Amino acid sequence: MTSFATATEVAAGIRRGTLSARELTEQLFARIDASDVNAVVATRREYALKAASEADRAVARGDAVGPLHGVPMTIKDAFAVAGLPTTWGEPAFAGRVADQDAVVVERLQAAGAIIVGKSNVHHLLADFGQTVNPVYGRTVNPWDPARTPGGSSGGAAAALATGLSYLEYGSDLAGSIRIPAAYCGVYGLKPTAGTVPLRGFQPPGPPAAPAREFPSAVGPLARSAADLRLALGVTGGPETSSWELAPPRRRRLADFRAGVVLDDPRCPVTGEVGKVLSDAVDALAVAGVRIREGWPDGVDPVVQADAFGFQVELFFAGLEGRELAGVAGQERRRADLTAAWGRYFADVDVFLCPAVFTTAFPHDERHRYDDQVFWIAQASLPGLPALNAPVGGALPVGLQVVGPAHEDDTAITFAELAADVVGGFVAPGG
Numbered sequence: 001m002t003s004f005a006t007a008t009e010v011a012a013g014i015r016r017g018t019l020s021a022r023e024l025t026e027q028l029f030a031r032i033d034a035s036d037v038n039a040v041v042a043t044r045r046e047y048a049l050k051a052a053s054e055a056d057r058a059v060a061r062g063d064a065v066g067p068l069h070g071v072p073m074t075i076k077d078a079f080a081v082a083g084l085p086t087t088w089g090e091p092a093f094a095g096r097v098a099d100q101d102a103v104v105v106e107r108l109q110a111a112g113a114i115i116v117g118k119s120n121v122h123h124l125l126a127d128f129g130q131t132v133n134p135v136y137g138r139t140v141n142p143w144d145p146a147r148t149p150g151g152s153s154g155g156a157a158a159a160l161a162t163g164l165s166y167l168e169y170g171s172d173l174a175g176s177i178r179i180p181a182a183y184c185g186v187y188g189l190k191p192t193a194g195t196v197p198l199r200g201f202q203p204p205g206p207p208a209a210p211a212r213e214f215p216s217a218v219g220p221l222a223r224s225a226a227d228l229r230l231a232l233g234v235t236g237g238p239e240t241s242s243w244e245l246a247p248p249r250r251r252r253l254a255d256f257r258a259g260v261v262l263d264d265p266r267c268p269v270t271g272e273v274g275k276v277l278s279d280a281v282d283a284l285a286v287a288g289v290r291i292r293e294g295w296p297d298g299v300d301p302v303v304q305a306d307a308f309g310f311q312v313e314l315f316f317a318g319l320e321g322r323e324l325a326g327v328a329g330q331e332r333r334r335a336d337l338t339a340a341w342g343r344y345f346a347d348v349d350v351f352l353c354p355a356v357f358t359t360a361f362p363h364d365e366r367h368r369y370d371d372q373v374f375w376i377a378q379a380s381l382p383g384l385p386a387l388n389a390p391v392g393g394a395l396p397v398g399l400q401v402v403g404p405a406h407e408d409d410t411a412i413t414f415a416e417l418a419a420d421v422v423g424g425f426v427a428p429g430g
Contacts, residue, residue: 003163021070039158043117069112073167077118089133102200111234120155150180157184175376181388182398183360193383225416248413254288267374276397298340308377345404355398
């Protein structure tokens with residue numbers, strides 16, 4: 001069923017001529033119209049259908065085409081897409097229509113993707129636990145509409161889980177890709193810090209002053225790990241020089257060396273999450289993955305989580321023109337922790353830990369659930385690539401796969417191979 005096919009599969013079918021980009025796009029719009037999860041909140045139908053028809057004609061002519069040729073997809077309503085509003089969920093921005101594309105959009109379209117619309121976000125991207133705003137309302141979890149899809153890329157994750165998009169692109173400052181991916185049961189990658197340019201990822205208005213790229217990052221969400229690789233391959237790299245995704249360290253699951261921490265008294269996982277993750281790691285060990293338990297030498301997870309909190313505060317202080325005390329000491333702490341992770345990855349290929357300590361929780365705007373950041377912070381502070389891989393559960397449970405800096409495909413390849421052992425994306429109710 002093509003509704004839940006991967007972007008890689010759909011692109012291959014379009015290139016072969018066995019799938020029609022126009023028909024896929026028409027079917028996608030029909031599913032969006034029928035959906036009640038409120039994941040896709042703005043569309044450009046005339047443009048998308050025209051682009052899809054031209055994509056089919058290009059294949060018929062035998063033209064050279066890009067790796068995402070004809071693939072209809074949505075993108076988080078925080079990226080500028082020419083002709084579509086970029087609201088960030090803020091009413092003051094509701095009438096602002098972008099006149100140029102973000103660099104991520106430029107690169108996706110250059111690879112042949114068709115951006116059909118925008119996915120919902122939390123108001124001003126200010127909550128990683130839920131997705132609701134006064135412009136478009138609340139997005140619900142496709143597994144249980146009484147529960148949150150996570151935030152702030154909740155619309156992106158819910159759209160993929162519901163078959164409303166073949167690929168998505170989001171942002172991750174404090175887990176805004178990985179948390180919704182975990183809650184909705186899809187894959188989501190926070191790339192190595194600085195890998196994907198941020199131009200065009202900002203609220204409407206004059207171009208933002210250059211900001212520290214750490215700790216914010218933008219990256220793909222998808223229904224397969226292979227799609228993460230494809231999307232990162234066409235969007236990564238600086239704007240002024242060439243770039244290629246570094247190859248993975250290993251190509252067989254049994255050759256991987258994996259560090260593992262599945263629980264910690266400072267942020268204990270729930271019984272449901274713990275059992276699913278433990279079963280997954282057991283299955284990986286049976287498949288030949290060499291397991292090393294425990295935190296890296298020199299890494300105190302509480303110190304790291306606190307240091308990450310400071311860095312997030314520093315990020316926002318910079319945007320607001322504020323100064324914080326103690327920056328030099330915090331920068332030394334971050335450098336020390338980053339060096340410790342570098343030493344660790346000399347003998348380990350990936351580090352496995354929970355993406356979130358619980359499954360999706362009921363909607364509740366009174367709480368921020370800041371404890372969710374504990375597990376997210378472990379990869380975010382040192383700027384390491386980290387992805388969520390769905391590994392089962394009555395409600396989705398996510399395994400966070402952290403890789404060495406600038407070796408994103410090592411984490412992606414591990415998740416891709418692991419899917420044969422621990423499962424991967426499953427449609428809600430499937």
